[in-house]
Amino acid sequence: MKETNIPRHVAIIVDGNGRWAKKNGKNRSFGHKTGFERLEEIIVYAIEKGVKVISLYVFSTENFKRNKSEVKYLMDLFCNNFKRLEKKYQKENIKAVFSGREEPLEKRVLDAMRDIEEKTKNNTKGIVNFCLNYGGHAEIVDATKKICMDVCSGKIKIEDIDETLFEQNLYHEFPPVDLLIRTSGEQRLSNFLPWQLSYAELYFPETYFPDFTKEEFDKAIDVFCKRNRRFGGDHNENENS
Numbered sequence: 001m002k003e004t005n006i007p008r009h010v011a012i013i014v015d016g017n018g019r020w021a022k023k024n025g026k027n028r029s030f031g032h033k034t035g036f037e038r039l040e041e042i043i044v045y046a047i048e049k050g051v052k053v054i055s056l057y058v059f060s061t062e063n064f065k066r067n068k069s070e071v072k073y074l075m076d077l078f079c080n081n082f083k084r085l086e087k088k089y090q091k092e093n094i095k096a097v098f099s100g101r102e103e104p105l106e107k108r109v110l111d112a113m114r115d116i117e118e119k120t121k122n123n124t125k126g127i128v129n130f131c132l133n134y135g136g137h138a139e140i141v142d143a144t145k146k147i148c149m150d151v152c153s154g155k156i157k158i159e160d161i162d163e164t165l166f167e168q169n170l171y172h173e174f175p176p177v178d179l180l181i182r183t184s185g186e187q188r189l190s191n192f193l194p195w196q197l198s199y200a201e202l203y204f205p206e207t208y209f210p211d212f213t214k215e216e217f218d219k220a221i222d223v224f225c226k227r228n229r230r231f232g233g234d235h236n237e238n239e240n241s
């Protein structure tokens with residue numbers, strides 16, 4: 001596989017922790033804990049392989065509708081692990097960032113997020129973008145508000161608004177997503193990165209996320225490499241392989 005075939009930006013909808021737990025006679029919390037262990041492994045592996053940005057849907061704005069004890073378990077998992085990941089990412093030269101709204105996240109969660117972001121901000125090998133309390137429509141609304149404020153204050157004119165300027169006002173300005181993976185067999189985007197996914201290749205393995213090993217990730221990259229990406233252009237242009 002040529003190094004140039006590695007997708008620059010991979011996005012993953014982490015799905016199937018609950019079904020994996022049920023299948024293995026465990027509770028949902030155990031599914032999330034095991035899912036997190038897998039996630040930790042995949043982030044480092046993907047960046048080691050040459051992926052520059054990996055975006056992970058770890059908690060959607062809609063996930064707050066879940067049972068209170070499950071939400072608390074996930075919030076504890078975030079808080080407890082960001083501290084540990086901070087040390088690991090310093091060593092691995094990985095930068096951690098977050099996408100999503102702050103409201104209604106608790107202060108302890110926001111503090112843990114800000115802390116890892118600050119400590120890893122100068123790392124250069126790759127970026128992990130945790131989409132936490134993230135919603136794609138909310139991101140577009142938030143970007144629109146920022147642009148309107150800049151128009152109202154006279155910083156920019158309406159004529160200045162184009163795709164580039166819009167992208168600059170999203171939570172982060174990253175290259176477009178090349179490959180989207182959603183585990184567990186579900187074939188939906190569920191309000192994940194609607195702007196950034198416009199030209200992404202979509203891959204929906206049946207595997208529940210806690211079973212999504214490095215080998216499964218390699219399989220996803222192989223599938224991506226065989227796709228013929230045309231971006232609306234000619235059939236033989238932009239082939240991956």
Ligand code: FPP
Binds near residue numbers: 015017039063077130
């Ligand atoms: C979806 O599976 C998974 C989630 C809503 C949570 C994912 C979060 C983690 C793996 C923890 C990440 C931790 C850190 C520190 C980044 P589901 O519960 O919807 O599964 P189901 O559809 O089978 O019920």
